[in-house]
Amino acid sequence: MRIGVPGTGHIGKTLVRKLSAAGHDVRAANSRGPDTIEADVLAFGGRAVTAAEAVADVDVVILSIPLNRLPEIAPLIAGVPAETVVIDTSNYYPQRDGRIDALEAGQVESLWVAEQLRRPIVKAWNAIGSDSFARKGKLAGSPDRIAIPVAADRETDRGVGMALVEDTGFDAFDAGTLADSWRQQPGTPGYCTDITREEMAAALAAADAARSPKRRDLAIAAVMERMSGSGKTNPDAEYGVRLNRALFM
Numbered sequence: 001m002r003i004g005v006p007g008t009g010h011i012g013k014t015l016v017r018k019l020s021a022a023g024h025d026v027r028a029a030n031s032r033g034p035d036t037i038e039a040d041v042l043a044f045g046g047r048a049v050t051a052a053e054a055v056a057d058v059d060v061v062i063l064s065i066p067l068n069r070l071p072e073i074a075p076l077i078a079g080v081p082a083e084t085v086v087i088d089t090s091n092y093y094p095q096r097d098g099r100i101d102a103l104e105a106g107q108v109e110s111l112w113v114a115e116q117l118r119r120p121i122v123k124a125w126n127a128i129g130s131d132s133f134a135r136k137g138k139l140a141g142s143p144d145r146i147a148i149p150v151a152a153d154r155e156t157d158r159g160v161g162m163a164l165v166e167d168t169g170f171d172a173f174d175a176g177t178l179a180d181s182w183r184q185q186p187g188t189p190g191y192c193t194d195i196t197r198e199e200m201a202a203a204l205a206a207a208d209a210a211r212s213p214k215r216r217d218l219a220i221a222a223v224m225e226r227m228s229g230s231g232k233t234n235p236d237a238e239y240g241v242r243l244n245r246a247l248f249m
């Protein structure tokens with residue numbers, strides 16, 4: 001498939017690497033321009049382009065930018081044909097994104113994103129930490145392959161989203177509609193806890209809408225304390241998964 005990936009940070013760079021390695025024609029963009037995209041992002045054949053080029057003439061757009069930057073990319077997405085599959089990896093972290101009243105009031109994050117972009121989206125790869133995503137992919141059928149939940153309202157979107165998740169080395173789990181996707185948001189049992197397909201249904205069912213934002217904020221506080229002075233913003237999988245399992249499950 002022809003895939004455009006605006007956002008080549010912690011998650012986007014691994015998306016470009018894995019989807020290129022899987023044989024897709026991938027275009028990678030950031031906010032500063034193609035010259036600033038690092039060579040390792042393109043190691044398996046991805047091409048560096050502008051954000052406008054990344055969303056033009058593609059079958060799939062995967063947005064991997066901070067949630068609070070999505071409104072700024074909405075004018076570009078307005079030109080994307082309705083049938084193109086638009087996948088979003090974002091999560092709401094008020095510490096990073098600033099306070100967004102609708103989300104604080106409980107609006108489902110993916111529905112807020114769909115509203116900003118004025119189109120249907122797929123929610124995928126939001127519930128895997130960047131280090132697990134880069135290092136823990138396995139071939140289909142491998143024991144203990146980690147599952148990633150995928151939510152969408154259109155069946156074609158869901159099918160494409162799930163197939164691409166599989167191409168990145170993880171079991172795609174059908175997590176239902178966007179309205180249901182609060183169950184895969186930060187602070188829930190299936191969020192960045194590296195569980196399998198067999199464990200995912202119970203994890204999604206056990207999600208608690210009222211408690212997950214509190215648990216998200218506890219995790220962020222612990223990560224920020226741990227990282228202080230390290231120059232890093234994302235924990236490694238060993239610490240991040242251990243912490244999330246203790247707090248979210």
Ligand SMILES: NC(=O)c1ccc[n+]([C@@H]2O[C@H](COP(=O)([O-])OP(=O)(O)OC[C@H]3O[C@@H](n4cnc5c(N)ncnc54)[C@H](OP(=O)(O)O)[C@@H]3O)[C@@H](O)[C@H]2O)c1
Pocket residue numbers: 006007008009010011012029030031032033051064065066067069072073089090091092125126127128129130131234
């Ligand atoms: N980090 C994780 O473990 C993780 C896991 C799952 C999901 N997520 C979610 O995925 C999203 C991306 O997270 P991340 O950690 O990968 O972020 P990140 O490391 O901060 O990278 C963000 C990327 O978005 C680009 N960007 C920002 N605004 C843009 C725009 N208007 N047009 C094109 N590119 C733009 C940035 O480009 P510049 O560098 O040029 O500014 C950068 O490449 C977030 O919503 C996050 O919550 C993160």
